Amino acid sequence: MIEGIFVDGLIFSLMAIGILISFRILDIADLTCDGSVATGAAVTTMFIIHGWPIYLALFFSFLAGVLAGMVTAAIHNKLKIPGLLAGILTMTMLYSINLRILGNKANIPLLRVETMYTKLPHIFSFIPSEWASLLGTLLVVLFVKVLIDIFFRTDLGVALGALGGNEQMVISQGINPKVLKLLGLGLSNGLIALSGGLLAQYQGFADANLGQGMVVQGLAAIMLGEFLFSTNRISLLTLRAILGAIMYKALMFFGRKYGYLIHITPNDFKLLTGILVISSLFIAQTRTVASSKGAKKKAIARRVARQEAETKEAN
Numbered sequence: 335m336i337e338g339i340f341v342d343g344l345i346f347s348l349m350a351i352g353i354l355i356s357f358r359i360l361d362i363a364d365l366t367c368d369g370s371v372a373t374g375a376a377v378t379t380m381f382i383i384h385g386w387p388i389y390l391a392l393f394f395s396f397l398a399g400v401l402a403g404m405v406t407a408a409i410h411n412k413l414k415i416p417g418l419l420a421g422i423l424t425m426t427m428l429y430s431i432n433l434r435i436l437g438n439k440a441n442i443p444l445l446r447v448e449t450m451y452t453k454l455p456h457i458f459s460f461i462p463s464e465w466a467s468l469l470g471t472l473l474v475v476l477f478v479k480v481l482i483d484i485f486f487r488t489d490l491g492v493a494l495g496a497l498g499g500n501e502q503m504v505i506s507q508g509i510n511p512k513v514l515k516l517l518g519l520g521l522s523n524g525l526i527a528l529s530g531g532l533l534a535q536y537q538g539f540a541d542a543n544l545g546q547g548m549v550v551q552g553l554a555a556i557m558l559g560e561f562l563f564s565t566n567r568i569s570l571l572t573l574r575a576i577l578g579a580i581m582y583k584a585l586m587f588f589g590r591k592y593g594y595l596i597h598i599t600p601n602d603f604k605l606l607t608g609i610l611v612i613s614s615l616f617i618a619q620t621r622t623v624a625s626s627k628g629a630k631k632k633a634i635a636r637r638v639a640r641q642e643a644e645t646k647e648a649n
Contacts, residue, residue: 407520
């Protein structure tokens with residue numbers, strides 16, 4: 335039970351990191367996520383069914399997500415359409431594309447083929463199969479996390495991180511923000527699609543409707559992680575997203591298992607997720623206002639103390 339929560343949370347954490355890049359770092363409300371996660375699941379499933387190695391299937395699912403994100407960025411850049419609407423357009427188009435990838439079927443099973451999660455118990459045969467799945471997923475997520483952390487320490491990654499905070503500064507450095515948006519949204523949706531590819535293998539099927547409500551769930555995971563600690567370091571931001579995703583999946587699990595005690599059913603989970611995001615935003619804003627007021631009071635106190643000291647010196 336516990337290991338299942340962690341596996342599910344770790345898979346979901348790649349999506350949370352992708353959403354973190356678009357919403358927090360780029361400051362773009364990108365809804366492509368709901369389509370690209372299903373694209374990643376569909377691409378991975380079809381490659382595995384046709385006998386391709388699993389690592390290549392996951393790699394091509396990542397590339398498919400990158401392409402989806404770049405389409406959103408291109409619509410936003412070239413047609414001057416707001417990022418939110420551009421993401422909705424891409425997400426809508428991806429539904430039809432995902433059905434095409436799945437051979438015009440809404441659901442394709444993976445039960446009769448080898449997947450990563452059928453191989454892991456053989457690779458880590460010295461531990462129980464459930465823990466083998468957890469260990470394998472953890473290694474994949476840590477590998478991706480390290481690559482993301484390294485990328486955001488490069489000059490290009492630093493410029494990408496600065497884009498959401500101050501686009502004019504990026505332009506003043508001679509960097510084209512449109513290229514950065516293309517790269518950032520591509521990377522974001524690539525990670526989301528990779529998460530979809532792992533999820534399809536873990537649950538044993540790919541579904542064209544897999545991505546419904548994923549962006550809100552990802553935001554909820556990010557918000558939960560932000561309550562753990564405050565930081566601006568990319569390595570801790572990604573770690574916080576991973577921990578938030580695990581916490582979110584744990585809450586959903588215990589809600590399904592014990593929710594009947596307070597008359598909560600699975601039909602209520604999307605409502606509760608929305609309430610969780612709204613509450614987190616309200617608390618975060620309240621905390622920011624309180625912090626700014628505290629900083630203002632300290633600044634006033636320092637100024638008064640300095641004026642008193644100058645008065646004493648003058649006397």
